[in-house]
Amino acid sequence: MMMNFPIISLERLNGVERKDTMEKIKDACENWGFFELVNHGIPHDLMDTLERLTKEHYRKCMEQRFKELVSSKGLDAVETEVKDIDWESTFHVRHLPESNISELPDLSDEYRKVMKEFSLRLEKLAEELLDLLCENLGLEKGYLKKAFYGSRGPTFGTKVANYPQCPNPELVKGLRAHTDAGGIILLFQDDTVSGLQLLKDGEWIDVPPMRHCIVVNLGDQLEVITNGKYKSVEHRVIAQTNGTRMSIASFYNPGSDAVIYPAPKLLETETEENSNVYPKFVFEEYMKIYAALKFHAKEPRFEALKAPNVKLDPIAIV
Numbered sequence: 001m002m003m004n005f006p007i008i009s010l011e012r013l014n015g016v017e018r019k020d021t022m023e024k025i026k027d028a029c030e031n032w033g034f035f036e037l038v039n040h041g042i043p044h045d046l047m048d049t050l051e052r053l054t055k056e057h058y059r060k061c062m063e064q065r066f067k068e069l070v071s072s073k074g075l076d077a078v079e080t081e082v083k084d085i086d087w088e089s090t091f092h093v094r095h096l097p098e099s100n101i102s103e104l105p106d107l108s109d110e111y112r113k114v115m116k117e118f119s120l121r122l123e124k125l126a127e128e129l130l131d132l133l134c135e136n137l138g139l140e141k142g143y144l145k146k147a148f149y150g151s152r153g154p155t156f157g158t159k160v161a162n163y164p165q166c167p168n169p170e171l172v173k174g175l176r177a178h179t180d181a182g183g184i185i186l187l188f189q190d191d192t193v194s195g196l197q198l199l200k201d202g203e204w205i206d207v208p209p210m211r212h213c214i215v216v217n218l219g220d221q222l223e224v225i226t227n228g229k230y231k232s233v234e235h236r237v238i239a240q241t242n243g244t245r246m247s248i249a250s251f252y253n254p255g256s257d258a259v260i261y262p263a264p265k266l267l268e269t270e271t272e273e274n275s276n277v278y279p280k281f282v283f284e285e286y287m288k289i290y291a292a293l294k295f296h297a298k299e300p301r302f303e304a305l306k307a308p309n310v311k312l313d314p315i316a317i318v
């Protein structure tokens with residue numbers, strides 16, 4: 001049976017419907033790893049402006065480059081499946097621990113300003129969501145934010161992507177299947193061209209486009225901290241034959257030196273026979289493994305970090 005993709009209105013967090021909304025968020029975290037937020041408080045006109053500027057920037061600065069790349073690799077005329085390339089045109093912006101937006105080439109002043117404003121709003125929304133997760137998990141308020149903090153605070157960045165119209169979507173993926181490495185991901189996606197899918201019970205399910213909503217999903221680090229109560233879910237992007245899909249994905253992640261481990265409070269409730277405990281590691285170490293194994297299953301990444309971490313103290317070996 002096909003269940004409905006979870007759509008959650010944050011407006012209903014206030015007042016008598018709070019309990020029901022918290023319950024919906026909990027169900028989405030436990031059973032989907034994904035949900036769509038409406039009434040999230042981010043002004044719709046800000047989203048509209050960002051969408052317009054992103055699409056203009058793509059046409060002006062990215063589209064031609066993408067076409068050249070495609071033809072130089074012969075991707076427009078492939079006859080067998082391509083397994084090592086994604087049909088996407090992207091650039092990345094970092095907001096935290098410090099912004100690099102002033103260093104990025106080709107962005108108009110207006111685009112920089114709007115992107116900055118949007119990212120500040122999203123950062124607040126990510127932190128609000130982390131606290132709602134804490135509440136549902138029985139963790140103290142601020143626990144997850146603190147867990148991600150490290151010595152310099154969280155890493156927060158945006159991947160701006162366009163998935164151009166594609167002649168052979170069955171042979172080349174917009175973005176190959178993966179789980180996200182980090183914490184919590186907030187996605188502003190095209191409201192007409194679809195393509196994002198998540199894997200649920202062995203089936204690929206569309207994450208339906210909806211105007212002005214924010215798609216939220218959980219990354220591998222939340223799976224570790226919750227000791228598997230919440231799971232990062234595999235997803236992919238199918239390129240479309242009917243148009244280019246915009247996606248602005250923002251990643252609220254641990255700081256590179258944050259030490260990630262299952263919340264002790266959540267381990268107390270584990271039974272003896274169900275004591276699969278996730279590893280403890282420095283986030284940066286996780287990212288090294290992820291960089292090499294992003295498009296592989298996540299379990300070997302967790303396993304690799306469970307191996308005893310033998311570090312020789314230079315003084316001890318003299």
Ligand code: OGA
Nearest residue numbers: 159161180196237247249
């Ligand atoms: C990602 C991702 C989905 C999208 O960048 O990790 O899953 O719709 N993006 O762009």
Ligand code: NI
Nearest residue numbers: 178179180235
């Ligand atoms: Ni992803």
